[in-house]
Amino acid sequence: MKTTATFRRRQRGSVSIIVAVSLIALLGILGLAVDSGLGYMIKARLDAATDGAVIAAGEAVTRGANQTEQTNNAQQAATAFFAANYPAGFLGSSVTAGTPSIVFNGGTVTIGxxxxxxxxVSFTKVLGFKVLNVSASSQAIRKTLDMAFVIDTTGSLNSSGVPAAVRSNAVAFLNNFDVTNDRVALMHFAYGTVVDVPFNGDARGFDRTTMTADINKYTFNGSTNSAEAIWNARNQLNTVITQPSSLRVIVFFSDGAPNSFSSFFTTNQSGCNNTAGTIASPDSPGTMSGLYNMNALNQTLGSPCFQSNVTKLVTAMPKWYNAHNVNEQTFPIWPVSAPRAVPNGTITYVNVNRASRNLLEAMASAARDEGTYVFTLGYGPELVQPAGPDNELGQDLLKCMANTADSLSRCYNPKQPVGVYCYAATPADLKPCFSQLASQILRISK
Incomplete structure (x- = not known):
């Protein structure tokens, strides 16, 4: 009996040891589960904070007149964003963030x-662990950017408060881009297009000071020859620059649909047949005028190559847009059946307006075929009111230019770069619209 009792006591002792060991193991497993979950949450927050920090730095690196200023701005933005998104003592942790690295290399900026x-730790202390360490590393590469910035300065914008709002917000828009690495060309248009500041060949950077001065001198008058502006934007991107950046953009601001276009026209004055100019149509059926200088904002070609009633001078439109090369046959003017019928070269209100709109859409589509994003900003009530010979909405043309998903079904092409259209109903709306376009451009540059 004594032997049996001793055996039972020993058996109970063994069970106690097994239970104790099992309890330690269970506590370890529980600790791993709890502390691993804690580590996962800290890791996720840490990753998000560093990811956001380098993105913020990518936007801030555009600010500054030299790389030293840009580096300081980028590092300050990254540090501030990280601190805002990883609160001190998050889940009881202590964090150490390294100084963001900013590396400039041939126009590309790499931020790390x-x-x-x-x-x-809590439960895993029983396994000998005291502290759980988590790390994160993020990198963003800001692409090189080539941007043609096109501003409508036609007479319809010359109303109270609008010119000042256009000038100030266009200048603010340029402040989002890197003067040492981004390449920007600036132009404005009405009857013709003036390239204020062209690209400086393949040299990186742009002259924001000169552009600001030019914008602040803009006056607003003349008709809407949008196609000529887009032609110049494409020309700057395709011929002035021979080594394109990885991101190419046209930013186009306007308050209405085009009603004018340029070409070499057949005239009844022999001295005018070798001069390209612009025909301008009124906003409603009436007398068309021309020819205007296609390289100036609001300037006629003078006698005998200008008539207030251009049908007394021009006898027919060319079959192809040829304003810069009389033999160019890229963009048809007539005969055209779609999207707007231009059945012949007769100078009529309907034909001139339809040709103007067809050329604008065709040139924007050609730019997108070349891999260029088109961003458009439309201003004012005229854009959302039916106008022209076909009662079209001006904003539909701007959406078609940008290739937005909500554009007309005949326009949207998902195989081409999809841009952004923003509508500003009032002068106060110009600021958020310009900010939205800048933000979207900077987003796709990463």
Whole structure:
């Protein structure tokens, strides 16, 4: 009996040891589960904070007149964004964020950031662990950018408060881009297009000071020859620059649909047949005028190559847009059946307006075929009111230019770059619209 009792006591002792060991193991497993979950949450927050920090730095690196200023701005933005998105003591952790690295290399800016967080463990102490260490590393590469910035300065914008709002917000828009690495060309248009500041060949950077001065001198008058503006934007991107950046953009601001276009026209004055000019149509059926200088904002070609009633001078439109090369046959004017019928070369209100709109859409589509994003900003009530010979909405043309998903079904092409259209109903709406376009461009540049 004594032997049996001793055996039972020993058996109970063994069970106690097994239970104790099992309890320690269970606590370890529970600790791993709890502390691993804690580590996962800290890791996720740390990754998000460093990712956001390098993106913020990518936007801030555009600010500054030289690389030293740009580096400081980028690092400050990254540090501030990280601190805002990883609160001190998050889940009991302590964090150390490294100084963001900013590397400029041939127009590309590479931004990197590392961070580490430590948190005391709870249950896994029984396994000998005291601290859980988590790290994160993020990198963003800001692409090189070539941008043609096109501003409508036609007479319909010359109303109270609008010119000042256009000038100030266009200048603010340029402040979002890197003067040492981004390439920007500036132009404005009415009857013709003036390239204020062209691209400087393949040299990186742009002269924001000169552009600001030019914009602040803009006057607003004349008719809407949008196609000529887009032609110049494409020409700057395709011929002035021989080594394109990885991101190419046209930003186009206007308050209405085009009603004018340029070409070499057949005239009844022999001295005018070798001069390209612009025919301008009124906003409603009436007398068309021309020819205007296609390289100036609001300037006629003078006698005998200008008539207030251009049908007394021009006898027919060319079959192809040829304003810069009389033999060019890229964009048809007539005969055209779609999207707007231009059945012949007769100078009529309907034909001139339809040809103007067809050329604008065709040139924007050609730019997108070349891999260029088109961003459009439309201003004012005229854009959302039916107008022209076909009672079209001006904003539909701007959406078609940008290739937005909500554009007309005949326009949207998902195989081409999809841009952004923003509508500003009032002068106060110009600021958020310009900001939206800048934000979207900077987003796709990463």
């Amino acid at each position: 950031m590392n961070a580490q967080a430590s948190v005391p």
